[in-house]
Amino acid sequence: MTPLQLATLGGCGLRIGAYPGFSYDARGGGGQAQLGVSGSDGRCSVVFDPAGLTIPPLTWRTTRFLGLPLPPGLCIAIEAQELAGSLDPRSGGLELRFTALFHCSFGRIYRPPALRIATTLATGRATGQRHRAEGTALQSDGSALLVGVARVEPSGDAWLDRFLGLPDEALAALRCRFSWPDGSCAGDGRAIT
Numbered sequence: 001m002t003p004l005q006l007a008t009l010g011g012c013g014l015r016i017g018a019y020p021g022f023s024y025d026a027r028g029g030g031g032q033a034q035l036g037v038s039g040s041d042g043r044c045s046v047v048f049d050p051a052g053l054t055i056p057p058l059t060w061r062t063t064r065f066l067g068l069p070l071p072p073g074l075c076i077a078i079e080a081q082e083l084a085g086s087l088d089p090r091s092g093g094l095e096l097r098f099t100a101l102f103h104c105s106f107g108r109i110y111r112p113p114a115l116r117i118a119t120t121l122a123t124g125r126a127t128g129q130r131h132r133a134e135g136t137a138l139q140s141d142g143s144a145l146l147v148g149v150a151r152v153e154p155s156g157d158a159w160l161d162r163f164l165g166l167p168d169e170a171l172a173a174l175r176c177r178f179s180w181p182d183g184s185c186a187g188d189g190r191a192i193t
Contacts, residue, residue: 002035002180004046008055009143009175015131016152017168023064026174029054031080035087035180042090048083055080055100077103085120092138094146095122098172104160112157119150121174131171138178146174 008029015021031053036045056062058076060069078100085096098121101114120126123135128149136145152170154161 004033004035004178004180006030006033006048006053007177007179009177011175013173014058014170016170017130017165019164020066021171022058024058025062026056026176029056030176031083033083038089043086043088046085046087046094046096048080050080050082053080053083071106073107075105077105079103079114083121087138092144093123094138094144095120095124096146098148112160113155115152115155117150117152117170119148119172121146121148121172123147126171128169128171130169133171133173135173142178144176144178146172146176148172 008026010025010027012024012026013021014024031048033046033048036047038044055078057078058070059074060072063070063076079102080098080100082099083096085094087094097118099116099118101116103111103114105111123137123144123146126133126135126147126149128151131149133147133149135147136143138144148171150170150172152164152166152168154166160166
C-alpha cells in the first residue's frame with residue numbers, strides 16, 4: 001500500500017436545487033488515503049480514512065453567495081463518512097464515492113437534523129436532472145477538479161426542507177491536489193502525467 005495525500009483548494013463550488021451557486025474556499029482541508037495494487041484494468045484502489053479527513057465548514061469566512069459572504073453565525077459543517085474509489089494512473093481519472101453529513105446551524109438558535117449526501121466525485125462528467133459539470137483529470141502538479149451530483153432527501157425539519165425545496169439535487173465541485181512519496185501508483189513506478 002502506498003500513502004496518498006489530499007489537500008483541498010480554493011475555487012470550489014456548491015449548488016443546491018434552483019438556487020444560484022455558492023463559491024467556496026476549501027483551503028486547509030485534506031486527509032490521507034492508501035493506494036491499493038493495480039487491478040486487471042490498471043486502476044488502483046483509493047481508500048481514505050474518514051476519521052482523518054478534514055473539510056472546512058461553509059461559513060462567512062469561506063463561502064460567498066451572489067458575491068456576498070454568508071451571514072455571520074450561519075455554518076454548514078461537513079462530516080465525511082466515506083471517500084473511496086479508484087484511480088487510473090494512465091489517464092489521471094479518479095472516481096471516489098463520497099458520503100457525508102451536512103450539519104447546518106445558526107449559532108445556538110437553530111440546529112436542524114443533518115442532510116445526508118451520497119455521490120460519486122469524479123474527474124469526468126457529472127449529470128443530473130437539474131445540474132451538470134465537467135471535472136478535470138489529475139495534472140502533472142497533482143491538481144484535479146472533482147465534480148458530483150447528489151440527490152438530497154428531506155431532513156425532516158419542515159422549515160429547512162421548504163427553504164431548500166427538498167427533495168432536489170445538489171452539485172459539488174472540489175478543487176484539490178494529490179501528492180504521494182514517489183509519484184507512482186501503488187509503488188509500481190508508473191507516474192501520473
